[in-house]
Amino acid sequence: MRKARLFLLIILLNIQLLEGLEKTIIGYWLTSESVVEVKSCGDQICAEIVHLLVEEGIDPKSVLDENNVNANLRSRLLIGINLLEGFKNKIDSDGSIRGGKIYNPRDGRFYKSKLKLLNNGNLKVEGCLLFFCDGEEWRPLIVTLNEDGSYSAEIKNRLQ
Numbered sequence: 001m002r003k004a005r006l007f008l009l010i011i012l013l014n015i016q017l018l019e020g021l022e023k024t025i026i027g028y029w030l031t032s033e034s035v036v037e038v039k040s041c042g043d044q045i046c047a048e049i050v051h052l053l054v055e056e057g058i059d060p061k062s063v064l065d066e067n068n069v070n071a072n073l074r075s076r077l078l079i080g081i082n083l084l085e086g087f088k089n090k091i092d093s094d095g096s097i098r099g100g101k102i103y104n105p106r107d108g109r110f111y112k113s114k115l116k117l118l119n120n121g122n123l124k125v126e127g128c129l130l131f132f133c134d135g136e137e138w139r140p141l142i143v144t145l146n147e148d149g150s151y152s153a154e155i156k157n158r159l160q
Contacts, residue, residue, distance in 0.1 A: 023091050025115065025123055028153065029138035033105075034078075035153060036138065040089050045097070047083040049105075067108035078105055085110065091117060102127045121156060 025045065029036045035051040052060035063078045087100030095117035102113035104127060111127030118124055118137070126135030140156040 023095065023117060025117055028141040028143045029123060030141050030155065031138050032136050035141065036083065043089055045084060045087045045089050049079050049081055049083065052078060065105060067106060069108045
């Protein structure tokens with residue numbers, strides 16, 4: 001009986017350690033319109049657009065930030081811009097990160113935002129205006145550099 005309890009305790013500790021290792025949003029994410037790389041930028045996190053999902057025949061590297069409210073930024077490329085501002089590089093015990101803003105390229109504005117790492121491995125990303133919030137779930141990706149210099153990506157094997 002004592003060995004069974006010890007074995008169960010070891011299993012529970014290993015599960016908790018593995019769950020702790022997964023509590024990061026650093027990496028690549030598939031959004032509804034792009035692939036984003038979330039990375040550490042000093043004591044904050046940033047989320048750089050690395051690829052756009054566009055219609056066939058459109059070069060993703062030619063899409064501009066044409067909806068930006070700042071007219072001086074409308075000629076910059078969307079690939080390479082940072083979507084997040086003001087988020088500390090620390091996840092709360094409930095899997096949330098608060099206190100920052102997110103940029104929405106569709107309307108060129110920043111919104112108060114919150115991020116939450118869900119149990120299924122997805123990242124819930126919300127932008128809020130006053131009391132109204134809207135958002136989406138970003139799915140984690142495994143990105144691989146191929147021998148020819150190109151990249152390939154696949155969705156991590158997680159629960160849906």
